[in-house]
Amino acid sequence: MKKCNQKWFNPQKVKKQIAIAVAISLVCAIPISTFAQVLKFSIKKSNTSIQSVLQELEKESGYTFFYNDNQVKLDKKISINIEDASIEVVLNQIFENSGYSYRIVENQIVIYTTPTTTVQQTVQQKKQQKVTGVVKDIAGDPIIGASIIEKGSSSNGTITNVNGDFSLIVTGNELQVSYIGYIPQTINLKPGVSSYNVIMKEDTKTLDEVVVVGYSTQKKESLTGALQTVKSDKLKDITTPSVENMLNGKVPGVYVAPGSGQPGSGGAVVIRGQATLSGTTAPLWVIDGVIVGSNAGALNPSDIETMTILKDAASTAIYGSQGANGVILVTTKNGKAEKMTVNVSAKVGISKLGRGNMEMMDGAELYDYYKSFSNQEAITFSRYNDKLRNCNFDWFDLAAQTGVTQDYNVSLSGGNEKIRSFLSIGVYDEEGAVKGYDYTRYNFRLKTTYKPFEWLSIKPALAGSRRDIEDKQYDVTSMFQRLPWDSPFDEEGNLVPNRYTGWVNSSNSNYLYDLQWNKSN
Known part of the structure; x- marks a missing residue:
């Protein structure tokens, strides 16, 4: 038997084989993107479109570019000079200030529009x-x-x-x-x-503020009832002849229904909603301790110092059933113990009547509209011919105008510890946006406080008002109902009578003919 001196196990050879296997395994475990990071690119282009640069980069790198050509436009000219740079560095320089961004997904690069909101949100954050x-x-x-x-x-x-x-x-x-x-x-x-x-x-x-309650005054900190006080500084920029309208949007829980829009008309005040089905919802008005009824009358808004709105039963109990809908206490201005001061205010405003989205036909348009009917034989009124195309009277422009509102007030206040006086004179004039109606109000108020002794105060007061109303208002309904073929005037400029035979619609009346006999109030 031949003895064999060769060993069947060689430790050095096994170690070498294991090292080779581990190296191969590590190489296989490295992702493709790692190799991409190792790749370096050198590009030198001058005044070349972004699309051309990307096409060359696509050939050299093996990357594929994707984008929506409806949103991404790559025809912008750029110049680039980069040596031995990664794909990210190259792309950052290509898309700098272009409005586009990119995203690398394995061997694909997606190009998209940079959202502007993202930039704004970043700045805001x-x-x-x-x-x-x-x-x-x-x-x-x-x-x-x-x-x-x-x-x-x-x-x-x-x-x-x-x-x-x-x-x-x-x-x-x-x-x-x-x-x-x-x-x-x-x-x-x-x-x-x-x-x-x-x-x-x-x-x-604020806690020491004195509030008028019923027939007395109390400090605000001691009150438990539901009330609200509005001072004159919150009302001075409002131009209206009605004190009721001044409360609109000023007091929580108080709703002011708008008036008719006619000059001098006031709104309807409702406190804490409607409490009755058929009865009145108007609150009780008390001016300087005097009950005046369900409205403020002809009180000049410029004379008001404060308005206190009593809302609940505890606050209005002193007035009994009259205060069931709430009570509005008005305190007018008084003289102050100081040097005589003069206050002058002037306000001017304008108003116009809007048509909204409604446009009226002129004579030609109305005639063409009638001619479009298939049953022409049924149209039997006189003057039905093409001459009506030239008959074009604007009833809206006849009655509408630019209304001018003017409000002028002068007041004097002053005195000393013994005697103080307040005098005011006001003129309010409102011209309606519809012709024929004009409202003018004159106000006068004088209040004096005389205190000869500590235990005696005399407070005489005098107030007056006058209203002049010109009520010859043009008919608003006729502005939209009368035909442009019919004119209220004849060829000589005189008013035609009612049911004028020369009109296409002779059954209509000429309201201007009746209006000339009306007298102003």
Whole structure:
């Protein structure tokens, strides 16, 4: 038996084989994209379209480009000079300031339009910051329910919790903090500061405010009834002859139904909704302690100092059943213990009657419309011929005009501790947007407070008003019903009578003929 000296197991040879196998496995495990990152590209082009550059890049790299040619236009000229750069660096330079972006998915590159909203959102997100803080009073107690609003944005806000804490994401530089009975504060946001401690002080002026209630006055802090006070500074920019209209949108829970639109007309005030099916919903009006009824009459809005609206039963109980629909207390202005002051105000406005989307036919259009009917034999009225195309009277322009509203007021106020006086004179004139109606009101008011002794006050007052109304208003219905073929005037410019035989529609009346006999009120 031949002895064999060769070993059947060689450790060095096995180690070498294992190393080769591991290397092959690692190479197979490397993704294709890794090789892509290793690839380097050199491109040098001058004044060449993006499409041409991408076509050359597609041949050299093995990548395939995809895009929607309806949205992506690659005819823009560019210049590029890059050596030994990755595919990302090349693409970034190609699409710089082009409005397009790309996405690499394995060996495919998708080109798409860069959304503009994404850029705007990115800018906005950079400006946003989270602000936190706590709101307390001067005693250190947290204020629950304080309002925190970003200044300039009524929709971005929050309220404090039971601990007085708040958190809000803002884009601006200021916050407004407010709470009933406290002086509002403005927080100026500082860079790098995200937490703030807010100390609010009580508004003693508001709590000590005197409110007219019934036949007396009370401090606001002692009231428990439902009422609302509107001061003159919120009413001074409103031009209207009606005090009722001044409340529109000024007081929560008070609805003012618009009037007829006729000059001098007032709205209907409803407090806390309609409380009756068939009865009146008008509240009770009380001016300077005097009950005047269900409307404010001819009171000059410029003479009003405050208006207090009593809403609930507790507030209106003193007036009994008259106050079932609520009570509106009006306090007019008084003289002040100061040097004589003169206030002058002048307001001018215009109004026009709109047609909406309704356009009226002229004579030619109406005639062509009639001629389009298939039953021409049924049209038997006189003057039915092509001459009607030249008959074109505009009834709307006859009655409509640009109405002018003028409001002038002069007041004097002054005095000393013993005697104070207030005098006002006002003129309001409103010309309607429809001809023939004009409303003019004159107001006069004199109030004096004489206090010869500490225990005696004498307050004589005198007020008066006069209204002049010219009621010869043109007929609004006729503006839309009368035919353009019919004119209210004859060839000599005189008014034609009612049921004029020269009209195509002779059954209609000429309202201007009757209107000439009307007398102004």
